[in-house]
Amino acid sequence: MPKLxxxxxxxxxxxxxxxxxxxxxxxxxxxxxxxxxxxxxxxxTAGLIFHQFAKDSFWFPLLVTPLGLIFLAWLTNNFFPxxxxxxxxxxxxxxxxxxxxxxHNVLSLKIALGKGIMVILGLLFGASIGxxxxxxxxxxxxxxxxxxxxxxxxxxxxxxxxxxxxxxxIAAAFNTPLAGIVFAIEEMRRGFDESTSATxxxxxxxxxxxxxxxxxxYRYFGSVQATLDIPEMIVxxxxxxxxxxxxxxxxxxxxxxxxxxxxxxxxxYPYMFAGFCGLTLAILGIATDGFTxxxxxxxxKHVIDxxxxxxxxxxxxPLSKLFATLVSYWSGIPGGIFAPTLSVGxxxxxxxxxxxxxxxxxxxxxxxxxxxxxxxxxxPLTAVVIVMELTNQSSMLLPLMGTALxxxxxxxxxxxxxxxxxxxxxxMKPIPATKxxx
Numbered sequence: 001m002p003k004l005x006x007x008x009x010x011x012x013x014x015x016x017x018x019x020x021x022x023x024x025x026x027x028x029x030x031x032x033x034x035x036x037x038x039x040x041x042x043x044x045t046a047g048l049i050f051h052q053f054a055k056d057s058f059w060f061p062l063l064v065t066p067l068g069l070i071f072l073a074w075l076t077n078n079f080f081p082x083x084x085x086x087x088x089x090x091x092x093x094x095x096x097x098x099x100x101x102x103x104h105n106v107l108s109l110k111i112a113l114g115k116g117i118m119v120i121l122g123l124l125f126g127a128s129i130g131x132x133x134x135x136x137x138x139x140x141x142x143x144x145x146x147x148x149x150x151x152x153x154x155x156x157x158x159x160x161x162x163x164x165x166x167x168x169x170i171a172a173a174f175n176t177p178l179a180g181i182v183f184a185i186e187e188m189r190r191g192f193d194e195s196t197s198a199t200x201x202x203x204x205x206x207x208x209x210x211x212x213x214x215x216x217x218y219r220y221f222g223s224v225q226a227t228l229d230i231p232e233m234i235v236x237x238x239x240x241x242x243x244x245x246x247x248x249x250x251x252x253x254x255x256x257x258x259x260x261x262x263x264x265x266x267x268x269y270p271y272m273f274a275g276f277c278g279l280t281l282a283i284l285g286i287a288t289d290g291f292t293x294x295x296x297x298x299x300x301k302h303v304i305d306x307x308x309x310x311x312x313x314x315x316x317x318p319l320s321k322l323f324a325t326l327v328s329y330w331s332g333i334p335g336g337i338f339a340p341t342l343s344v345g346x347x348x349x350x351x352x353x354x355x356x357x358x359x360x361x362x363x364x365x366x367x368x369x370x371x372x373x374x375x376x377x378x379x380p381l382t383a384v385v386i387v388m389e390l391t392n393q394s395s396m397l398l399p400l401m402g403t404a405l406x407x408x409x410x411x412x413x414x415x416x417x418x419x420x421x422x423x424x425x426x427x428m429k430p431i432p433a434t435k436x437x438x
Contacts, residue, residue, distance in 0.1 A: 017151060024150035025143075029168055029203045032139040033210025036172035039116055039138070040215065043131040046124040047294040054126065054290050061126050061285050061293070066278030068125025072118050072333040073274035080114035082106040082427070085329060086336040087115065087137025089423035091166040092187065094140065095159055097428055103144070106427055107162070112141035118334040125278070126285060126293040128324035132173045133336025139169030143203065164203035171204045172211040174220055176389035179382060180204045186379045187420060221304050224391040226363035232356070233399050239352050240367035241403045244345060245410025248375015251322055251341075252415040256422050258330045266332055277331035284324050291317050292324035296343025303350045303365045304391065318347040337376070342390075345372030366396060371403045375411035378418040380404035 053060045076084050082105055094103045105111075119134045143165030146152065152161065163184055171180030184200050228236060265273050285293045299317060325340040349368020353361045366387055374383040384400045387393070415422075 021150040021152060024146050025152075025199075025202070026206060028143050028146045029164075029206035030210050032142055032165065032168045032203070033172045033207040034214065035116070035138055035142065036135050036169060036207065037211050037214040039119065039131050039135055040173065042120045043123050043295070046120045050124055050126050050293060051290060054285070054293065058286065061282035061290075062279070065126045065282040065285070066275045068121065069127065069274040069278035069281075069331050069333055070271045072122060072125070073270050073331065075114065075118060076332060076334065077270055080111055080118070080334075082108075083111050083115040083118060083137075083334045084332045085334065085423065086133030086420070087135070087140075087334070088133045088166070088187070088336070088420050090137050090427050091140040091162060092420055093424040093427035094144070095162050096424070102427070107141040107144040109141060109145055112138040115334045119336075122328075122333050122335045123294055126281060127278075127328045127331075127333060127335055128281065128292055128294065128296070128321065128340050129328050129333070129335025130295050130337060130339030130341075132170065132338035134334055135173040135336075136166045136169035139172070139207070140165035143168070160199040164199045167200050168203040168207035170386075171208040174386065174390060175208065175211055175215065175218060176220075176386055177204050177208040179386040179389050180208070182385045183379070183382045186382050187377070187418075219392045220390040221301055224304055224362060224366070224393045226360065226366055226391075226393060226396060228360055228363045228396070228399065232360065235356055236352065236360075236364045236367055237399050237402045238406065239356065240349055240364065240371040241406025242371075242410055243348055243352060244368060244371020244373075244403065245375040245407035246414070247318070247322065247344075247348060248341075248372045248377075248407060249411030249414030251326065251376050252378075252411065252419040252422075255326055255329055255337075255419065256415065258326060259423075259426075262330055270332070274331050274333070277327050280327050281324055284320055284327075288317065288320050292320050295339035296321055297339060300343040300346040300365075300369070303346045304362055306362045315351055318344050318351065321347070341373050341376050342369055342387075345369035348372050363396065366391060366393060367399060367403045370400045371407040374404040374407040376419060378408050378411055378415070380408045 082090065090106050094107055097103065115134050116138055119129065119131050122129050140162045143161040146161060167180040167184035170183045171177045181200065181204055262273065281292070291299055321340060321344050325337055325344070328335055329337065346365045346369045348371070349365035350361055352368055353364040370383045370387050373387070374380045377383070380401070383404050384397070387400060388397065
């Protein structure tokens with residue numbers, strides 16, 4: 001080690017300011033892991049409570065879901081105006097902008113707290129949403145707030161901390177550390193460079209370890225064993241890539257255009273529109289025996305477990321779940337699309353398995369999951385890595401990559417730009433801290 005570098009390192013080791021910065025950053029990363037775990041437990045419990053009541057009472061969703069979405073729209077409009085939607089577009093946008101006031105509004109701890117609470121309430125009311133995107137938003141807000149407690153380098157405050165929080169959020173939410181890093185590079189790459197790589201890696205490791213300690217060494221969908229013969233694999237990869245790209249691209253297109261189309265209605269009649277969305281979700285959920293409510297985890301898990309004869313593999317499920325997720329997002333309530341997207345993809349894969357008369361439902365469900373997920377977000381590396389880590393499945397790396405590349409190409413013909421980057425554009429302009437509507 002050169003003498004000057006050694007002296008610089010020695011000074012840093014003795015510096016109280018440097019150690020304070022490190023301790024604050026480590027503490028923030030630990031907090032991300034804790035919050036992600038609490039949100040996971042609370043969201044799962046809220047979903048189970050709603051499903052139990054909906055199962056016992058036919059009228060429960062018709063009453064609770066519309067009123068619940070109206071309440072969430074009221075909270076969002078009046079107290080947490082930057083908390084709507086996924087949270088990933090907000091994190092991406094905040095890396096790119098230079099206006100400090102906008103970042104403070106979008107990444108405030110108040111918004112983070114409100115978003116977490118409202119996501120839990122959204123699942124308690126039966127919305128088709130996920131917690132993973134909001135976890136990214138909350139984690140980015142936590143890390144962005146750290147300079148209040150210690151002095152950070154300028155580049156770390158503006159980009160590295162937000163980026164590290166987003167990556168740590170994905171890692172802790174799914175117990176997928178590699179996916180967190182790949183997500184940071186692929187989805188938030190404008191903020192990822194040599195100066196931020198160590199920050200991202202440290203946050204992912206610490207938050208992931210905390211989540212691992214609290215939740216145990218688990219896989220989101222369990223350890224999956226799946227293989228395909230070469231001829232069957234080629235056919236399945238082509239079909240899942242094309243089908244996933246088409247449906248994923250259409251989902252993104254409809255989501256983006258729906259946000260634009262319904263914006264005037266939401267501005268003029270926010271609560272009436274939220275109530276209508278809630279009523280639509282309730283009717284759709286009742287028509288599908290409750291399958292479209294919540295995250296869709298159970299439906300995806302049944303398919304991945306090879307439950308080919310289960311009611312969870314009903315042909316209407318993928319389309320109805322897709323539509324329910326669109327309606328939930330259009331309503332303007334906080335909630336992500338990660339978990340519902342994985343669920344739709346797994347069930348699309350199950351349908352493909354029946355089309356080609358394959359008995360390898362699990363393997364083709366994984367291909368469908370990657371294909372549709374890639375079609376929606378157009379991030380093939382993130383899709384492949386996250387599915388591999390969620391299922392502890394690495395033997396299908398090549399077919400998963402092939403499916404993802406085909407799906408990305410197909411989806412790009414329906415939605416020219418990746419979904420999260422299109423949605424991020426909405427946060428490039430000032431967002432008032434509060435809104436009051438009568």
